[in-house]
Amino acid sequence: MKLIGERLAALRGERVVFRNVDIEVGSGDLLTLHGPNGSGKTTLLRVLAGLLSIMSGRLSLLDDEAKPVTDEKRDRSLHFISHQDSIRSQLRVAETLQFHAALLGAPKKSVSPALEAWGLEKLAGHSGGLLSAGQRRRLSLARLSLQPRKLWLLDEPMTALDAASRARLTDACSAHLAGGGMIVAATHEAFMGDPKVLQLGTRS
Amino acid sequence: MLTLYRSWQRLFRSFWGLPQAGQLQKPNWQRFANPDRFVKLARKLTPWFMVSAIALGLAGIIMGLMIAPPDYQQGDAMRIIYVHVPAAWMSMFVYGVMAVSSAVAFVWKHPLADVAAKASAPIGAVFTALALITGMLWGKPMWGAWWVWDARLTSVLILFFLYLGYIVLWSAIEEPTRAARAARILALVGAINIPIIKFSVDWWNTLHQGATVFRMDGPAMPASMLTPLLIMALSYNLLYAGLLMIRMRAEVAERRLRSIRLGLESPAS
Amino acid sequence: MSTFWALIRRDVTLGMRASGGAALAAAFFALIVVLVPFGLGPDLSVLKTSAPGLFWIAALLSTLLGLERIIQPDTEDGTMDLIRLSPIPLEMTSLAKITAHWLTSGLIITVLAPALAPLLNLATEAIPILALSLLIGTPALSAIGTAAAALGSSVQRGGMILALLALPLNIPFLIFGATAVSRAQAGDDPAQALLLLGAASLITLIVGSFAAAAALRIGDE
Numbered sequence: 001m002k003l004i005g006e007r008l009a010a011l012r013g014e015r016v017v018f019r020n021v022d023i024e025v026g027s028g029d030l031l032t033l034h035g036p037n038g039s040g041k042t043t044l045l046r047v048l049a050g051l052l053s054i055m056s057g058r059l060s061l062l063d064d065e066a067k068p069v070t071d072e073k074r075d076r077s078l079h080f081i082s083h084q085d086s087i088r089s090q091l092r093v094a095e096t097l098q099f100h101a102a103l104l105g106a107p108k109k110s111v112s113p114a115l116e117a118w119g120l121e122k123l124a125g126h127s128g129g130l131l132s133a134g135q136r137r138r139l140s141l142a143r144l145s146l147q148p149r150k151l152w153l154l155d156e157p158m159t160a161l162d163a164a165s166r167a168r169l170t171d172a173c174s175a176h177l178a179g180g181g182m183i184v185a186a187t188h189e190a191f192m193g194d195p196k197v198l199q200l201g202t203r204s
Numbered sequence: 205m206l207t208l209y210r211s212w213q214r215l216f217r218s219f220w221g222l223p224q225a226g227q228l229q230k231p232n233w234q235r236f237a238n239p240d241r242f243v244k245l246a247r248k249l250t251p252w253f254m255v256s257a258i259a260l261g262l263a264g265i266i267m268g269l270m271i272a273p274p275d276y277q278q279g280d281a282m283r284i285i286y287v288h289v290p291a292a293w294m295s296m297f298v299y300g301v302m303a304v305s306s307a308v309a310f311v312w313k314h315p316l317a318d319v320a321a322k323a324s325a326p327i328g329a330v331f332t333a334l335a336l337i338t339g340m341l342w343g344k345p346m347w348g349a350w351w352v353w354d355a356r357l358t359s360v361l362i363l364f365f366l367y368l369g370y371i372v373l374w375s376a377i378e379e380p381t382r383a384a385r386a387a388r389i390l391a392l393v394g395a396i397n398i399p400i401i402k403f404s405v406d407w408w409n410t411l412h413q414g415a416t417v418f419r420m421d422g423p424a425m426p427a428s429m430l431t432p433l434l435i436m437a438l439s440y441n442l443l444y445a446g447l448l449m450i451r452m453r454a455e456v457a458e459r460r461l462r463s464i465r466l467g468l469e470s471p472a473s
Numbered sequence: 474m475s476t477f478w479a480l481i482r483r484d485v486t487l488g489m490r491a492s493g494g495a496a497l498a499a500a501f502f503a504l505i506v507v508l509v510p511f512g513l514g515p516d517l518s519v520l521k522t523s524a525p526g527l528f529w530i531a532a533l534l535s536t537l538l539g540l541e542r543i544i545q546p547d548t549e550d551g552t553m554d555l556i557r558l559s560p561i562p563l564e565m566t567s568l569a570k571i572t573a574h575w576l577t578s579g580l581i582i583t584v585l586a587p588a589l590a591p592l593l594n595l596a597t598e599a600i601p602i603l604a605l606s607l608l609i610g611t612p613a614l615s616a617i618g619t620a621a622a623a624l625g626s627s628v629q630r631g632g633m634i635l636a637l638l639a640l641p642l643n644i645p646f647l648i649f650g651a652t653a654v655s656r657a658q659a660g661d662d663p664a665q666a667l668l669l670l671g672a673a674s675l676i677t678l679i680v681g682s683f684a685a686a687a688a689l690r691i692g693d694e
Contacts, residue, residue: 013379014466051554075558084551090490091483102479103559365641372637376628385691386624390638393620393684397642400673404645407669411652 001063001077001150002026003048003182008057010040010047016055017043018201025151025182025196030173033186035200041186042082044200045153048184049080061151076105078151083159085140089129093120096128097142106147114145118168133160144172152176154185239456242316246449253446260439267432281345288338290437291331292356294444295363298328302370303395306388316452318384319459321391322374323451327444329367335360355409359402366394380459476561480569481576484543488577493542495577498535502582505531506589517594524593525603525654528586529647532607536578536614540635543574543622544689553626553689567685571612571619571678579611595658602657606650606670613674616681617642623688645673 002025009019017040025031033041046052047059050071060068061077069077087096097111115121118138123131131139137160144152157169170192173183185191268286275282302321309317339357340350351357373390377383488494509527513519547553556566583604590600621638625631653666 014381014462046554049554049558051557072560075560078558080554080558082551082554084549084554086550086552086555088487088546088550090487095483095486099479099483100555102476103555105476105560362641362644365637369634369638369641372634373624376625376631376634379627382627382691386627386688389620389684389687389691390624393642393680396680397645397677400645400676401641404648404669404673408648408652 001061001182002066003061003151003184005048005059006057008044008047008059009055010043010052011055012040012043019056021057021198021200023048023184023198025184027180027182028177029196030177030183030185030192031196031198032191032194033184033198033200034188039200041200042155045080045082045155045184045186048151049078049153050074051080077149078153079144079149080153081140081143081157082155085136087128087131087136087139089127091128092124093126093128093131093139094124096139097146100143101146104143104147110146114142117145117172118142119165134162134165137161138165141169141172144176148179150181152181152183152185154183156187157185158187158189158191239316239460243453243456246453250446250449250453253442253449257439257442257446260435260442264432264436264439267435272428272432273426278346281342284338284342286432286436288335288342289433290440291335291338292360293437294440295328295332295335295360297441298324298331298444299363299366299395299398302328302391306391306395309384310388310392315384315459318388319452319455320448321387322384323448323455324444325367325371325374327447327451329364329371331440331444332360332364332367336364353409355406358405358409362401362405363398366398370394380462476559477565477569480556480561480566481573484570484573485576488539488542488573491542493539495539495581498538498578499581499585501538502531502535502585503589505534506592509593521594521596521658522655524590524595525599525658526647526651527593528590528595528603528654529606529610529651532579532582532586532611532650533614533643533647535582536574536611536618537636537639539574539578540618540622540639541630541632543570543619544626544685545622545628545631548626557689563686563689564682566689567619567623567682568678570622570685571615571681574619575612575615579607579615583607583611595654598660599654599658602663602667603654606653606663606667609667609671609674610646610650613646613677613681614639614643616678616685620681620684620688623685626688627691642677646670646677649673 003023004025005021005023007019008021008023010017017038021044023031023044033044035041043052047054061074063069063073086100091099094111094115097114098108101108101111101114112121112124115124118141120135120138120142123135128136128139137157141157152173158166161169173192177183264286269283272283272286274280302324305317305321305324308314309321336357339360343352343354343357344350370387370390374383374387377386489496506527509523510520513523544553547556557563561569586607587600587604590603595603617639618635621635624638625635628634649666649670653663653670656663656666
């Protein structure tokens with residue numbers, strides 16, 4: 001699978017946040033997006049996820065035969081972990097992840113291994129409102145373990161994580177890349193050695 | 205099921221010439237190729253509309269208040285119909301214009317259509333308020349009460365709330381492109397529901413045998429009354445057209461100012 | 474399909490547990506009914522003739538109460554992004570939202586109303602019609618409310634605005650519903666009013682689902 005974007009430009013509201021962005025991510029690639037606040041990292045991730053239309057340019061996700069995939073196939077090929085964590089204080093941790101599994105179309109039995117993978121099994125019965133920032137982050141990241149998907153779009157994945165959780169995340173990412181997966185991550189700090197970097201605009 | 209839905213959507217989009225999901229799309233305002241032509245035309249037309257509206261209005265008022273005969277039942281009190289009835293007509297007509305513009309905006313995404321709908325709403329609301337107030341003034345001598353839950357008056361009142369909701373939605377959503385999209389949907393939902401509302405109110409009214417309504421329609425009206433009424437209606441329409449041109453120009457100017465400020469458009473263009 | 478049920482289950486769970494949810498709608502409904510005699514006086518015949526309309530007004534106002542929690546929290550916390558990435562069409566999402574809102578407002582009111590009917594001296598033979606009319610009509614109130622909530626989802630604390638958007642569209646249901654109950658109480662046949670209520674409700678459910686879905690698409694163009 002391959003993600004290709006040419007001369008992408010996007011609006012946030014009425015403001016052009018970036019233009020002329022070229023992007024190419026193939027199997028096993030990690031692309032990190034760098035740039036100051038407001039440079040459009042999150043917007044670009046939303047564009048790649050298909051949640052936001054592009055203003056101009058060309059964006060396609062190609063399958064293994066280099067044919068562009070349909071929208072539904074694209075939706076089913078990606079994980080989007082934004083900084084909004086979709087956690088409600090009225091739902092328990094396990095219930096939250098069960099709901100996320102249902103949205104992804106992942107089987108119910110994938111929930112407890114995912115909780116375990118992110119060290120959340122002891123918190124399964126806790127209310128979402130009681131989680132710390134790092135625990136909330138881990139619960140978001142646990143979606144990655146619900147179902148194998150080719151393309152991971154991560155927005156500031158390291159935020160609020162402690163050393164052990166960071167190690168857990170980098171391990172998961174390395175395993176994903178080793179299995180031919182693709183990752184696009186927006187970060188402020190170096191992420192897994194930054195093998196490929198896309199620098200987005202300067203503050204205007 | 206799902207594939208059926210997606211292919212229907214694809215067909216729908218291609219039928220209306222809409223970009224397929226994932227295809228490139230330009231922001232609305234920039235796709236609006238040339239507002240200049242409209243602005244120029246509007247600037248030329250505005251004085252004509254306004255002058256003829258005032259002239260016809262004066263003629264209609266003079267004919268209605270002085271020349272037309274008093275009603276054999278209600279005497280001079282019914283002369284308020286020359287203000288009231290055209291206002292009530294306009295309240296519906298302007299909502300119709302809003303609904304059609306919204307449909308055009310919804311299907312073809314033409315921003316001028318959004319501008320027309322947005323600019324129409326306050327004008328329509330004022331016509332509606334005028335119809336309500338004159339209806340109340342008329343009701344006092346006729347029925348002995350300032351407000352009677354007559355089917356027409358009630359429908360106009362509900363229409364007034366629809367206008368208010370539309371105006372409030374526009375002002376509540378900060379981002380104009382977002383507000384425009386939400387307002388389109390609201391105007392269309394309102395238009396779909398108006399027949400249901402109208403029917404329910406009429407049904408409710410006949411069921412409760414409200415005050416006997418003085419019937420405006422029908423051939424009962426003599427030409428001496430009908431002529432000033434139609435002249436007034438024409439005057440109101442021209443007034444609406446004139447105000448609409450002014451408001452649309454203001455809206456275009458405001459949007460352009462906004463684009464310039466956001467750096468989307470150069471001041472020279 | 475399982476996504477559809479998961480959406481309903483999650484929203485109902487939230488509605489049952491959140492402070493502004495089902496319990497508040499039920500309490501508000503009961504409160505209006507209890508307060509009415511203090512306003513109108515305890516005259517049983519006055520209460521009896523007012524009861525059909527009052528029950529319906531109470532139902533209408535109680536369903537307006539929870540509108541803010543249908544869509545806006547989901548757009549704020551990113552759940553709507555996950556929903557849009559899921560394979561379920563937005564029309565079905567809207568229908569799930571409508572259903573969940575109804576289960577935590579309209580349905581509860583429908584069950585509660587017969588129990589409260591004696592407080593306003595509603596005739597015994599009209600009680601089943603009251604429950605039936607609420608059962609038929611309240612889904613439409615949820616549909617209108619969900620569409621309004623989707624339209625106002627980008628408005629902060631837009632509760633009043635949502636009420637203003639929904640209110641004029643709710644009037645036909647108030648008319649048909651209250652009339653059906655009044656007629657049953659007066660010994661007349663309520664069938665016509667109930668049929669009209671059902672027809673309007675069905676149309677509104679469809680229009681509401683599509684309008685809400687269109688409103689949810691606003692963000693992605």
